[in-house]
Amino acid sequence: MGATKTEHFTGNQNAIAMLTKALGHPARIAIMEYLMSVDTCICGDIVNELPLAQPTVSQHLRELKNAGLIKGNIEGNTICYCVDEKSIEKLITYFTKITTKLKSKSCC
């Protein structure tokens, strides 16, 4: 044991969990915030913004990319990163649906 039993859950449940899991680390939240703190793509420069070693940042970037939360374009010597809006929209839609249901509840 030790591995998540994804096969017992729906595709949507696994998809949402994949997104939230990728966001479930302060460094990755910090990366997302940094990517959105300017009006353009960020080319290079991400490693210097974080209090972590370069291989660690690279690993976090890969996880965000695998989850579909960010996109990365090779631009010569550096890589330009930016947020993939679709994934964030998906999360907002999901959570909004949740709270819409909650409004009609009266409990606890």
Next chain:
Amino acid sequence: MGATKTEHFTGNQNAIAMLTKALGHPARIAIMEYLMSVDTCICGDIVNELPLAQPTVSQHLRELKNAGLIKGNIEGNTICYCVDEKSIEKLITYFTKITTKLKSKSCC
């Protein structure tokens, strides 16, 4: 190493990461969905809804509770669980702020 370096990040970054991390497992997403699938608190009955052993479900419930995503009231023999709306609101507010910023971007 192996432990997250929370001390290097802001309180808000850690707070959001704590919520998303707690949601980062399909079983916990399934629990949240189940809790919201009815109009009242769910007293007992959560274990039977999931394809996991009782101690495992109990562990997932504790994680959701520690993160502040659900509330649990002891009701005699059973425990009544429901979603803590405030935590979900916090996430929606956060992600909405993110997309508002993204709208003004033109990149990638």
Next chain:
DNA sequence: AATATTTATCGTAATATTGCAATATAATAA
């Protein structure tokens, strides 16, 4: 009181994550 029911905790094995030094890769600059 004895038993059943519900949930939590303990202990532990399997697996995953986090972090970084060392090294590799690839493009640019000298």
Next chain:
DNA sequence: TTATTATATTGCAATATTACGATAAATATT
């Protein structure tokens, strides 16, 4: 060509997570 710069990959140690059997704790039922 030989640095230099930017990012990725490898390997590994420390730690965390996932899952569950066994057991405990607490209330309910008989």
